[in-house]
Amino acid sequence: MSSERMADAALALTVAVLLEIGALSLPGARPLDHLVIVAGSLALVAWRIAPLVALTVATACMLVYSSRLDPGPSAAFPVLVAVFAATRSGHRLPAAAASAVFLGVWLAGDLAGAAGGPAQPLAERTILLLGWFLAAGVAGTVSRHRRAYLRQVEERAAEAERTREEAALRRAGEERLRIARELHDSLTHSISIIKVQAGVAVHLARKRGEEVPEALLAIQEASGEAMRELRATLEVLRDSAGDPPGSGLDRLDELVRRARAAGLPVGVTVDGRPEPLPAEVDQAAYRIVQEALTNVARHAGPASASVRIGHTGGHLVVQVDDDGRSGPRAASEPGVGLRGMRERVTALGGRLRAGPRPEGGFTVRAELPLTESPAAAPSLEESL
Numbered sequence: 001m002s003s004e005r006m007a008d009a010a011l012a013l014t015v016a017v018l019l020e021i022g023a024l025s026l027p028g029a030r031p032l033d034h035l036v037i038v039a040g041s042l043a044l045v046a047w048r049i050a051p052l053v054a055l056t057v058a059t060a061c062m063l064v065y066s067s068r069l070d071p072g073p074s075a076a077f078p079v080l081v082a083v084f085a086a087t088r089s090g091h092r093l094p095a096a097a098a099s100a101v102f103l104g105v106w107l108a109g110d111l112a113g114a115a116g117g118p119a120q121p122l123a124e125r126t127i128l129l130l131g132w133f134l135a136a137g138v139a140g141t142v143s144r145h146r147r148a149y150l151r152q153v154e155e156r157a158a159e160a161e162r163t164r165e166e167a168a169l170r171r172a173g174e175e176r177l178r179i180a181r182e183l184h185d186s187l188t189h190s191i192s193i194i195k196v197q198a199g200v201a202v203h204l205a206r207k208r209g210e211e212v213p214e215a216l217l218a219i220q221e222a223s224g225e226a227m228r229e230l231r232a233t234l235e236v237l238r239d240s241a242g243d244p245p246g247s248g249l250d251r252l253d254e255l256v257r258r259a260r261a262a263g264l265p266v267g268v269t270v271d272g273r274p275e276p277l278p279a280e281v282d283q284a285a286y287r288i289v290q291e292a293l294t295n296v297a298r299h300a301g302p303a304s305a306s307v308r309i310g311h312t313g314g315h316l317v318v319q320v321d322d323d324g325r326s327g328p329r330a331a332s333e334p335g336v337g338l339r340g341m342r343e344r345v346t347a348l349g350g351r352l353r354a355g356p357r358p359e360g361g362f363t364v365r366a367e368l369p370l371t372e373s374p375a376a377a378p379s380l381e382e383s384l
Contacts, residue, residue: 016041087140248282272311292320
């Protein structure tokens with residue numbers, strides 16, 4: 001049994017004992033009187049879970065008790081507790097009705113029993129009883145408002161805690177994605193170039209019959225291990241979030257020079273009339289070209305690449321083609337790089353297409369709107 005149930009049972013038992021003590025001192029008390037006292041008092045056990053039931057039973061029993069004997073104001077004790085409980089639960093009209101009925105019947109009986117006697121004691125008892133019922137109603141109302149206030153405070157505290165946790169998680173997710181994208185778009189590219197150049201140097205040294213320097217072999221092995229560890233780190237960090245400002249197409253020439261220095265022939269074509277680009281579009285275009293050239297250097301084998309930048313129809317078109325080993329039936333398994341491209345393009349409301357070319361090689365084509373679009377279009381990854 002819970003502590004509240006035990007307290008309610010103790011209250012009901014205490015009221016029953018007090019009323020029984022008073023009833024035993026009254027002449028003419030019958031077993032029915034003791035029965036209604038016990039029933040009216042024990043009804044208070046349910047004052048929390050069934051306040052209307054407790055109010056009805058206590059009022060009816062105490063009315064029977066008061067009409068048969070003259071117990072005085074003590075007969076109102078169970079009714080007062082029930083009125084408090086009903087008011088506390090929001091049943092103010094039933095509580096007021098029960099109070100009025102009990103007071104009216106009790107006063108009528110008291111007037112009939114005191115006919116011809118002094119009026120002052122009757123008036124004092126009536127005022128005392130009326131004050132008790134008013135106090136019970138006020139106490140119930142105050143308790144109800146206090147409970148509602150405490151509940152609101154708890155709800156607000158819980159909501160504030162949830163809001164703080166959600167904001168913290170969102171900021172953490174945004175920061176993880178920012179770090180993941182910057183690591184992949186910048187560090188991965190640089191490490192790939194180091195690995196490719198080290199591999200070419202090792203190949204040339206062995207082709208000439210020269211001994212490969214240990215430092216060069218260490219560089220080749222370390223760059224490969226760094227790429228594996230970086231990819232594992234990016235998988236942990238990746239999450240949905242925003243993207244910070246970074247490099248733009250103004251650094252395209254530098255990017256192409258690095259690719260050519262690594263042994264990848266790259267041609268660049270700009271179609272249409274160049275227009276001022278939004279910062280996010282400019283950065284996304286640069287990162288797409290960077291990722292596409294990195295993939296060509298890593299996966300296409302001996303190949304050349306062509307980059308086309310087009311300004312047409314309110315869109316910036318970025319397309320990177322290569323003539324490497326990918327064929328029209330080659331499987332395209334999107335990795336971290338392609339997922340990053342797709343996230344960037346989709347966030348800007350554009351479209352991404354990536355897949356093998358019919359004549360051999362691979363194509364990446366992104367269409368980025370030059371105006372802000374609140375609704376992101378679905379990304380596409382299909383063969384051209």
